[in-house]
Amino acid sequence: MKLAASMTRIGIETAFEVLVRARGLEAQGKHIIHLEIGEPDFATPSHIVEAAKQALDEGWTHYGPTQGQPELRTAIASYVSRTRGIEVGPERVCVVPGGKPIIFFPMMALIDPGDEVIYPNPSFPIYESMINYLGGVAVPMPLVESRGFSFNLDLFREKLSDRTKMVILNSPANPTGGVIPKEDIAAIAEMLRDRDVIVLSDEIYSRMSYGREVVSISTFPGMLEKTIILDGFSKTYAMTGWRMGYGVMPPMLVDAVNKLMVNSNSCTASFTQRAGIAALNGPQEPAEEMIAEFRRRRDVFVQELNTIPGFRCPMPEGAFYAFPNIEGTGWKSKPLADALLEQEGVACLSGTAFGAFGEGYIRFSYANSMDNLREAADKIRRFFAST
Structure with a gap:
């Protein structure tokens, strides 16, 4: 075999x-x-742990909605709207077990063999792994140390083609610790706004900045409908083992991600979602x-x-x-x-x-x-x- x-x-x-x-x-x-x-x-944090214990005691141990519990999706939508300066509702939020499904599921829904995906390199290795697995064409964008590990914008413009289906951004970034400057994000948005392309913006480290402003490409005109925001609880709230992430995405992708989710995981654990509500709404x-x-x-x-x-x-x-x-x-x-x-x-x-x-x-x-x-x-x- x-x-x-x-x-x-x-x-x-x-x-x-x-x-x-x-x-x-x-x-x-x-x-x-x-x-x-x-x-x-x-x-x-102890208040998050206590919320999970209480949820277990209250019987949050059964299946929940594939897209995520409405209360958590509402809390996420409010948090993302507040922290990014955009307006999104809970209908755009998909809760998943960890951040990686928000890499894999949207790619599965969008990438056909031969489609090009521009991604940062060096970067989180799962980006390139999933592009290759799906038969897409991985187009690396070298991160330039002299630019604070941001893209060379002229090279980025050259790499865009009629076959470009997705662009992946990660800021703050793993492994470099780089933050893409606002003016670079604005330039990338300008290049992508009128193209039939979607952006996967990995913002899992969005709270972990030490000076430079962290800007989501979703905040620029015309980009909210072209951006998937990936975020979660693992890094900000020290919840890596809880396996809970989320994506905020255009409505056309929500049903597709839900289909892939129900075929693979059914739903994210119910009691951990109650803890997620406490994380977002509780003491920071x-x-x-x-x-x-x-x-x-x-x-x-x-x-x-x-x-x-x-x-x-x-x-x-x-x-x-x-x-x-x-x-x-x-x-x-x-x-x-x-x-x-x-x-x-x-x-x-x-x-x-x-x-x-x-x-x-x-x-x-x-x-x-x-x-x-x-x-x-x-x-x-x-x-x-x-x-």
């Missing part, structure tokens, strides 16, 4: 692969500093305090990385990743990431785990304690001093 040919085109998320290797080394007694996995190291101080702590860690860790010979680390403007340029070390990205794990117990990711244009970089998550971040930097310095 052979697997379907399409399975040869589907990729993986290297962070989980490296996590397994790191856990294996820990099982052998090795001390590992985990800077590979992209999740907050904070506990889910825990999220704000977590983000402030990430900023403090960023400042310290980037300063430490820039003292390592051969490293050049731009200051990330959002998310919780440092993405240093390591070309000055003479190492390629994957061999260096592997060596740091095996020899020093510092788990990180090769820039090439996020696409071919990630060569020359490695990614660290600074969602770890200040002590561990300083220890990791010391271990990296020790590695280069001994090689």
